[in-house]
Each structure stands twice: as C-alpha cells, then as structure tokens.
Amino acid sequence: MKIGFYPGCSLKGTSREYNESVQAICKALDVELVTIKDWNCCGATAAHSMNRALSLALPARVLALAEQQGMDEIVVPCASCYNRLSVTQYELANDENLKKEVVDAMGLPYEGKVRILNVIQMIEKYLLDVIPAKVTSKFEHAVACYYGCLLVRPHKILNFDRVEDPQSMDRIISLIGGTPIDWGFKTECCGAGLSVSRTDLVAKLSANIVKDAADRGAKAIIVACPMCHSNLDMRRPDINEVLDSPIDIPVLYITQAIGLAIGLSVEELGLQRHFVKVNL
Amino acid sequence: MSKIGVFVCHCGENIAATVDCEKVANTAAKFDGVEFATDYKYMCSDPGQNLIKNAIKEHHLDGVVVASCSPRMHEPTFRKACSEAGLNPFMCEVANIREHCSWVHEKGDATTQKAIDIVRGLVEKVSRDHPLESIHVPITKKALVIGGGIAGIQASLDIANAGHKVILIERDPSIGGHMSQLSETFPTLDCSQCILTPRMVEVAQHPNITLYTYAELEKLEGFIGNFKATIRLKAKSIDEDVCTGCGTCTTKCPTKKIPSEFNQGLGNRTAIYVPFPQAVPNKPVIDKDHCLHYQKGVCGLCEKVCPTHAIHFGQDDSFITEDVGAVVLATGFNVLNTDFFPEYGYGKYKDVITGLQFERLASASGPTSGEIRRPSDGKIPQKIVFIACAGSRDPAKGIPYCSKICCMYTAKHAMLYQHKVHDGESTVFYMDIRAAGKNYEEFVRRAIEEDGVNYVRGRVARVYEKDGKLIVKGVDTLLGAKPVEIEADMVVLATAGVANAGAEELAQKLHVSYDPYHFFAEAHPKLRPVETNTAGIYLAGACQAPKDIPDTVAAASGAAVKVAGLFSQPDLVREPIIAKVNRMPPPVFSTCVGCFMCETACPYNAIEREEIKDRRSGKVIKTIAKVNPGLCQGCGTCVSFCRSKSIDMQGFSNEEMFAEVQALLED
Amino acid sequence: MSETNQEFEPRIVAFVCNWCTYAGADLAGTSRLKYATNVKIVRFPCTGRIDFMLLLKAFEEGADGIIVSGCHPNDCHYTSGNFHARRRWTVFRGLLDFMGIDVRRIHFTWVSAAEGAKWADIVNETVADIRALGPYDEYKSIASNFEKEAAK
Amino acid sequence: MENKDSISRRLKAATGIDTALCYQCGKCSAGCVLADDMDFPPSYILRLLQTETPDSDRAVLTSNAIWICLNCENCIGRCPKEVDIPSMMDFLRAESRKAGLVSPKAKTVIAFHKSFLEQVRDTGRLYEVGLEMAYKLRTFRIFQDVKLVPSMLAKGKLHFLPEKLSDTSVMKNLFQRISGKEDTK
Ligand SMILES: Cc1cc2nc3c(=O)[nH]c(=O)nc-3n(C[C@H](O)[C@H](O)[C@H](O)COP(=O)(O)OP(=O)(O)OC[C@H]3O[C@@H](n4cnc5c(N)ncnc54)[C@H](O)[C@@H]3O)c2cc1C
Ligand SMILES: Cc1cc2nc3c(=O)[nH]c(=O)nc-3n(C[C@H](O)[C@H](O)[C@H](O)COP(=O)(O)OP(=O)(O)OC[C@H]3O[C@@H](n4cnc5c(N)ncnc54)[C@H](O)[C@@H]3O)c2cc1C
Ligand code: SF4
Ligand code: SF4
Ligand code: SF4
Ligand code: SF4
Ligand code: SF4
Ligand code: SF4
C-alpha cells in the first residue's frame, strides 16, 4: 500500500516526533508513505492573515506537485496544512477565475482531484482493520482526545466527523484499549497561529483545555495537530503560570498512542522530544 | 340571426369625459346582429337596468352587451337584470370601457375607437354564447375530521353542534394532542387538562360524533360534497365493546420500561397501556412492537388477568369506508428533539430538555407530580437556563421561520419555575421577545418584573457538562456582546415547532398543497386562511403553522363554520363556467381520442374516464375523457392541452374567443 | 427608432387572466394611470386557458404584437394554471421560432392584481418595442407558405 | 447620507459576504474563545459595519480584534446565518493595513506573519530559527522564548540550517506574481 505524503514544515522542525511516529506506525503496519518531491510550505495562518491569493497559491502548488507526481491521494498529518489544502481545493473548485489566477501564479497545471486525508482519516481508512491484531500492550489510559479547530472546521468543506463533539479519535483510542473521556474542550481553539506573537492568549486558551482534561481525570491529552501539540506541550510553563496549580499530564499524538499499543519504542515514536515528560 | 342589444354607459362623466358614448352606441347599432343600441348616464342605476330589461322584452333580444365599468364590478348586476327580463344571464357580456379605456387614455378619437373595438369584440362573442344553467351537486352532510388535538376536538364539536354528523379519526390511542401534555397555559395560567378534559369527554359522548382512535386515513376519493374516505383502524388487540377499562392488564404487564410518549420519555409505560389517566377513550391498546406476545410469542399475562376476556391477540387492522361531504385537517405539529443540536450536546446531556419535556415536569399529572426535578438525578435545579429560538430562526441548521409559541411558553416556564422554586435563579437567553397577543406582553413583563426572571439578549453558543453542571456559554448583546457564562443545573430548549411526521404524505393523499416545511397551505394567507386549495378540505390549528391554543381554537371554529356553511345549502350551486368534452351521435360519440393529455394538465383532478360501451354486447368501444363538474374549477388548462379540440370551456369556448379576437382586430 | 415607425400605431392584443392581470389593469384604471391606446384586452379565466392557437389567430387577423399575462408563479388562482402556461410557452416559443415567427412580438409577463403601475408600464413598453419592430407583414407570407405546404 | 464606500459594501463586492445577514444574535461572540480579549467581539464588529458610518468603519480597522482572531472557524460553524466571519477578518486585516490603521497592539502579530512569509519566500519552507531571529529583530523581543531555545535544540526540534526547495527561485517568482496584485510587505 502506497500513499502520497505531505509532511509540512512543522513535521520537519518543532514536531519531528509527529513525523517520526507517523512514519513508524505506517512502517509497522505496512503502509508506504511517498513524500511529495520539492514540496513547499502551505503558508499557514500567516498567509491568509496577510494575503488571500498567496494563501491559496501556496497550497495549490503542493496539490499540483502531487498531481504531477501521479498521486491521487495524500496524507497530511498537520491539521493546519490539512485545513489549508482542503480549503484551497474547495475554493478553487468553486471559482474558475480564482483558479486561473492561482494557476498562473504558480506556473503548474492544476486539476484539483487529489484526495486529501488527515491522519485520522488515513488511520480509519488503512489501519483500522490491521491495528487490533498488532496490539501487544494495550494503551490502558483514560485520555482526552483533543481535535482542535482546524481538523473539523469549516465542516461544510472538510466534512470530517461531527463538528461539535467529534468521535473518530475516541473510537481509535477505544480500539487500542484506552478510555476516551467525555469532556468539554474537544474542539475549542488552543490559539494556534498566535503561539509566538501572543503567547499570553495562547497560554490562557490552552490552560482552559489542559485544565478541563485534567479535572475530568485524563491521564494524557491526545492530539493530531502539531500546533495543538506545541501549544499544549512546549507552552506548558506559560500555561502553568496561568493556572492555580501546575498540571503535568503529557500530550501525545494519536500516532504515538497507537505506536505504544503496537509495541514500538519511545525513541521510535520520538516521545523523548516532548517538553512535558511522558510518564505513562 | 341574433338580436343583440348594446347599452353604453356614461358613468356620469367617468366614461363620457373621454369617450364619445353616443358615437359608440351609433356605431354599434350598425354591427351585424345588433338589433338595438343606446347610451345612458348610469346603466347600473335602477332606471338604467330598467332600460335594459325593457329593451330585452321589446326587441326580443337574445344577447346583451353592456359597455360600462369592469365586469368585476357589475357583471352580476347586469346578468341579474337580464335574468329578470327572461334572458339567460350567461347571454350578457360586459365591455370594460372605463377601467380599460376611458380612465387610462386621454380624450380623443383613438379612445373612442378603442371603446368601439372592445364593444365589437364582445358583440361577436355574445352572438356565439350559449345559455348556461348553474350546476347543482348533491352534498353528503357528514364531515371527516382528521386529528384529535384541540383543533380537531373544537372543529368536531362545532360541526356536531350545528347538527351535522362528524367522523373524527385520531392516530394515537387517545385524543387530546399536545394540549393534553401541557401543564398550565399562557397567558392565564389555567390548567390545561382541567379545561381540555371536559371537551374530550363531550366528543366521546356527542351523539353526532363517531370517534375512531388508533386510526388513520388510508385513502380519500371524490370531491367537495362527495368524498369517500377509507379509514384504517389499527388493531388495538382488545375488544373495546367488552373492555371496561378496569386497568388490571396494565398493572400486570411485565414490559414496563417503554419510554412514555405522553411523558416525552421522562417516564415509562407498559406494553398494554392507556397513554394517560384522562385518556379518551379510557381503554388500553397493546403496542405490538414492545409486547412480549407479539415479539417473542410468550407472556399473554394480560389475556389471563382480564376479567372480561377483552384481549384479542389475533386482531388485524381493519378498514372502513365513509361517505363525507367535507374534510377538516387538524393533524397538528411537533417539536424538534434535543438531539438535533450539535452545540448543545447532540442530546447526550440528560438535563438538557425540550420545552415539551418541561411541561411534563411542571404538570401535576407528570412523572414528578409537578415538581421541577432534573431527569439525571431528581434534584431540584437551583439554576435553570431557558434557550429561546432553539432551531427556529436558524436557516443554517434549523428552520428560518419563527415558531411563534416558544417566546410565550418560555416566559411561562420561567414563571412556573420561579413559583415552584422560590430561591431558584432562572435565565432566559433570547433574540427577540415575540409576545404579540392579547395580554401576552403583560404576561412576559410579569415574568421579568414580578417573578424576577433574568432575560439576557443573546444566543447561546454552546452547552457542555462539567461536574454535574451544565456550562452555558452565551453573550449579552446589550452589553456590547459581553460573554456570559452560567453554570446551570438544567437547560430547557425552546425547540422549533415543525410539521407533524407524515404531513407531506397525508397532503399528497388529499391533494392539498403544503409549504416547504410540510405545513399545509391555506388557499389565501389572509382572506381564506382555513381553506385549502382543494374545495371541501379545510384546515384547523397547528397543522398549518405553529399556533397557540387561542389561534388554534379560532381557526378550528372558522373551519367548522365553513363546513356548516357548505352543509347548510340544499346542494352545491356552481357557475357553469366549466370544461366539457364534446359528445356526438354514434359512431363517432366524441372527437376525443382518449389521449388524456387533459388529465395530466388538470390541477384539480377533474378529468375522469368514461367508457362508451356497445349497448348490446356491453363491449367497450371507446374510452373518452369526462369532466367531473363537481371538481372542475374552470381554469381551462385542459382546453389548451387538447390537440383534437374535443374539450372546451363553457362561457369561454374556442369559438367564442376566436370570434372576440377576430372582431377586436377588425377595423 | 426610425422616422417612419414613429407614425406607425401597432395593433396589440393582450390575453390576460381574470384574477390577476385583468384586475391589475382595472387598478391602473382606478388609479387613472395613462398609457397608450394600442392594446386591447381579452379576458380569460386563467393563463392556462390561453391556447396558443389563439395567438396565431391574432397574428393572422392582423395583430402586430401580443401580450400574455397572468398571475405571478405561486399566486395562480387555480394553483398551477400559470405554470402550465409558462411550460407551454417554452415549447411554443421553439415552435414559433421554427415557423419563422418573430418571438419578440409576444411579451410574456406576470402582473398581479396590485400591480396597476406595472401593467401601464408593460403596455407602454410593448407598444414602443412593437413600434420599433414595425408592422407585422411577414406573418401573411409565412401563413400563405404554410397553406401552400398544407395544400400539397 | 448614504456611504457608498463603506467597508460593508466593499466587503460584499470583494467576497460576497453580506453584513446585512447578521441579525445580531451574538452566538458568534458567545462561542469565540477570544471574545473576552477583543476590544470588539465578532458580532460587535458586524454591528459596527452594518451602520456604514465612517466612524464605525474606522473603529473596526483600528481594532485589535481583527488581529487576534484565530480564524478558528468556531463562529461561522455556529452562526445561524452562516456569516463568514473568518474570511471577513482576512478582508478587514488587509483593509486595515491598506488604510494604515493597524492597531499598535497588533504590531507583534503582523511582525510575526511577515517574518513567517519571508522565510517561506526565501526558502520555500518554514525555517524556525530564521523565523525566530527575523521576528525578534522586528519586534525587539530579544528575550522572548529564549528559555525555550536550548531545550528545543536538545530535543532536536530546531535546525541551524534551513531546509530548502531544490530551486528557491520558484518561490520568489510565485510571491512576485502574487504580490503584483496585493501588498505582502
Ligand atoms: C412546550 C409547549 C408549550 C405550550 N404551551 C402553550 C400554552 O401555554 N398556551 C397555548 O395557548 N399554547 C401552548 N402551546 C401550543 C399548543 O400546544 C398548540 O397550540 C396546540 O396543541 C395545537 O393544537 P392542534 O390540535 O392543532 O395540534 P396537536 O395538539 O399537535 O394535535 C394534533 C393531533 O392530531 C393527531 N394526528 C397527527 N397526525 C395524524 C394523522 N395523520 N391522522 C390522525 N391523527 C393525526 C395527533 O396525534 C394529535 O392528537 C404549547 C406548545 C408547546 C410545544
Ligand atoms: C398601519 C396599519 C397597517 C396594517 N397592515 C396590515 C398588513 O399589511 N397585513 C395585515 O394582515 N394586517 C394589517 N393591518 C391590520 C388590519 O388593518 C386589521 O387586521 C383589520 O383591519 C381588522 O379588521 P376588522 O374588521 O376587525 O376591523 P376594522 O378594519 O377596524 O373595521 C371595523 C369596522 O367597524 C365599524 N364600526 C366601528 N364601530 C362601529 C359601531 N359601533 N357600529 C357600526 N359599525 C362600527 C368601523 O367603522 C369599521 O368599518 C394593519 C393595521 C394598521 C393600523
Ligand atoms: S383488564 Fe381487560 S377489561 Fe380491564 S382494561 Fe384491560 S382489557 Fe380492559
Ligand atoms: S402479552 Fe404483551 S401486553 Fe400482555 S402482559 Fe404480556 S407483554 Fe404485556
Ligand atoms: S416565538 Fe420567540 S423563541 Fe420562538 S422562534 Fe419566535 S422569537 Fe424564537
Ligand atoms: S407593538 Fe407592534 S411594533 Fe411593538 S413589538 Fe408589538 S408588534 Fe412590534
Ligand atoms: S379531451 Fe382532448 S386531451 Fe382529453 S383525452 Fe380527449 S382528446 Fe385527449
Ligand atoms: S377547466 Fe381546469 S379544472 Fe376544469 S377540467 Fe379543465 S383543467 Fe380541470
């Protein structure tokens, strides 16, 4: 099984361990990820805060490259990239003029037919059936699945899971032996793109999330987005400053949770790279 | 050769100021077939009418054209005058030389010429007109009322009290509808059951009313005055004639955990059940989907304990047919459930309930005997939040319209809560308060001013549960959209009022139109609000749009009057302006070729099929179209569809219209 | 608009339904709006009744233009007569085109009982349009061609 | 007097977003995670735009809210009238910069976005060390996040050299063609 792969910048830098764990579980479960050659940054929040055309042209180039390289389906683990790529595809499909403008700017042919999967969709589509047989040490923890905003919204475009109270990660967690808790902040934004420029706001928003999860007895937070991860993990000191008493529950990528369940090592999954110690 | 009289009216100066009336009369006098022509100051006045009457008698006129104001004004006047002079009224035509001529043009030759042309057109038409007789259709003086909520109850009683027979069918085991579920009712706070139950009993006992509960309409054929209804009587699995309603069976039935529809899932019922203590009829039915006997072939306890051997497991649905002259639709409405709202938890929080569930909690006959207790743990909520417009006025996820009743019942709920939980805190999140009714605004103000209900203008974004509390995140738009967060013990959603399940299907069965939300459509939103577009079928209550009880009852009485008005006539008299398929002697019988294009075109299903049979052998020679005069409304659509020109319209026939057009263009 | 056409007074017949447009034209009258005298109204129970053979008849009798007008969609007194009329008009339009009849000479519109002013405007616009098109002489040649065809 | 050049009108012409659709229910503000921190929560911004007065328009363009909006799509996801607030915010940010009315409080946000895009333009990808450096030069926030750097390096999360596209001119050209139309500086 071969699928196209768009890592995006975060997975190459601050979120290396996400990349490592995605790669590791795919390898263990016999799925080959073929990286799009010569890919570029999707532009993230910065591009569409500043320039609409640019915010479409950057993702469009990625999609065009995938087409050129014969991929009809790509996995995009970063929720932000997944969102930008999907929105771009939708907008270009619905506006011929815009499409022409963008195609002219990037200088590549573009059809818009590539199927874009986020990591959960990829797991559901290709790994769900093979995971149970490979589980060696059940992931027996009560965890809070945190979806963030970019994975489920805008629902009209992404059409992924339920927009309020999504369930797909919860189902995966149950499948590997974990107990997903019911909590109130599954899709509330953590502050995403303001991480560096308004750390104060991010700390506040992320604090709400971490606190609700901890209050309800979660032993870890499970995410599928590098921005959620860095806000909840790397910014923990800032978060703890906002909170009355510090919270030290770790934040794991869903792929790391699966990796642990199917017996992969801490290093293979990059768990040692987290700021909040993974003491599961 | 026809003898036509032309009468040109001056209408004082209204016509004469711009049209040379004398010239019109003089010119008309020279038209072929015109026997007599004159002009006069006021044709519609008594002397004017006498002028016409005398001329008819004197000149033996067989057609009359009155050139005057619009026929929409005085056609009946002049036709009546003709009739009084012994001329068939349909041999009188009105030429509109006022609204369509003298008033819209300047004085001049062109205007007078136009008046002359108009008269010429109608002279040609009237010379081809045929005497027509009004149509008489017999009426079956018995009404069918569908739905036994307060609307159906009121309509049935009103019709029955007017002396006519009524068949009332109700889908559920008891009549009463939503009103029977309510606690107290705005704006007076009287107990719903107390005012409703006597009427339910009256229905059951009224000699003119035949009540079928657990029954649904299967089929409706026919037309106004002459419908034939087929009714399905769903098997109740008991013999109602024998059952005494003692209730032994329901206490013994082991299947006890079925969520009660009447209590909106807040209580349970058994498989053999009476929906509520005041039910009419007060006899049980067996819910086959949950009964152990039907599902697993075991139990049979009810049969064993019944002292009168009333239980009949072998019963099947049965069918009856009834001839009725009119139908009243009163099938009511429903409300959305809480699972409809993603942001309020997809229905997963037990203490987020609908307004209808709140009614059951507040009702003395409800599962908590009228104490406000939360469904999850039975605690009395100290903080309660009401959310108005839940699903209403929400084109994105719900319905765009305003459900009309919820502002009022929300105020009522908050008030009832404050009356019952004195130290409790209630907050209503609203967008607008719609209290446009007699004593309604006063009622809402009372909730705010006297009972201290906290009204916050803003829509709630989300509700989630934490530590047994429901966190309600709203906003106060009157404070610059300041976020408001309330930790509530219970949340009541004023969920949107929507059309009842199966409304669309029923509408199709009856050929009545419905709106995009599946509410039945009235014939005219203002002037015919209780009629449908199908003659003889009327609307009552919330099946038309969400309505409160006063509006529902008013509409029901309105519909009843329409039925009583229809039944008060000896038979139905209709204008003969209807379509007719030509008939001629054998062997042709009719030029109709039986293509039935007309049938597909007719909006009123007025086209029937007639088989022409050989008189001796009885073999079908030909199938041709036939217009049902009771159904035909005279729109003429069929006429323009018929390629062989076999169907024609009386009073607007092809011949008449061709002649009129031709004459209009002559000069 | 050419000089010669300025003089030309077109003859126009309006086929209207009783419930909406006829009443709308009445309202134009009661409101004393002024419009051209060229249009003569024929009253029908419903636009559904308006047989297109009648339109041909009108052209044959020398009409230069025609107005067909009824209730607005959904307002039809007879629920759907005007829908049928509109559907048939689409078909009929194609047929007219095929026959070589100038479809610009037929104005199809909706006027409600409350739209007296709209009716006056439509009359004036139609008169101006038809005046610009000139007298409809071609119809006679088309019709005679058809007769010849039929005779064969 | 009618204000033909109001933001509302330009917004509608450019994006199709119609501020008249908003009936001020406030649900967007109620659900916005940052409403508390905004000078004008989203429904308030819409109300200001609806008035179509120069004063209101100016208040919107100088507001801080448009810069801290996270484009999290929470508001439009719940708006009963589906008013596309996130796209509106994109538009307002561009307008605010064009008019030179950017809130002083938003400087850091803009500085960050600019540095980010420069990185992408120069290398095709995000180079975090470069980004941090450029951002800090812009904002003089030398000490922010300094604590994090050593541990990020230790955890292998920062690289000293940027990863680049095979041909970095591709990106420069793309930026240039786009910037021909709009300001990215
Ligand atoms: C929470 C709530 C509180 C309210 N409080 C008040 C109040 O305080 N004051 C007030 O004035 N109004 C109040 N109302 C409004 C009131 O309930 C309605 O005005 C009233 O019930 C409408 O009566 P109806 O007979 O038209 O419809 P319904 O009460 O809905 O009755 C319809 C009946 O038809 C039956 N039926 C449906 N389909 C069929 C079918 N196909 N064949 C046969 N039978 C069928 C149903 O079973 C039902 O018995 C409230 C409504 C709600 C939801
Ligand atoms: C500004 C305005 C706009 C409106 N617009 C709309 C609208 O767009 N749509 C809508 O549906 N409704 C509208 N309405 C409401 C509408 O006018 C009323 O619903 C309607 O007129 C009520 O009719 P009625 O016959 O009950 O009363 P009225 O119209 O008031 O008629 C009462 C009649 O009784 C006569 N009368 C009074 N006393 C006596 C007496 N002692 N003896 C004999 N005769 C008497 C009066 O002279 C009068 O002719 C509007 C109302 C207003 C004020
Ligand atoms: S036990 Fe028999 S008689 Fe009594 S209510 Fe039940 S069915 Fe009727
Ligand atoms: S047979 Fe059915 S209805 Fe009767 S007692 Fe048993 S379960 Fe109840
Ligand atoms: S009646 Fe009130 S609560 Fe109900 S939909 Fe209308 S405005 Fe909303
Ligand atoms: S009185 Fe009239 S204007 Fe005022 S709220 Fe009521 S309906 Fe609206
Ligand atoms: S009346 Fe005309 S349209 Fe109807 S079936 Fe006969 S031929 Fe056909
Ligand atoms: S005139 Fe109209 S209602 Fe009557 S049969 Fe013809 S189409 Fe039907």
Ligand code: SF4
């Ligand atoms: S949710 Fe939508 S309609 Fe409501 S205030 Fe916000 S933008 Fe306006």
Ligand code: SF4
């Ligand atoms: S997109 Fe912006 S305005 Fe909307 S909810 Fe998110 S942060 Fe608030």
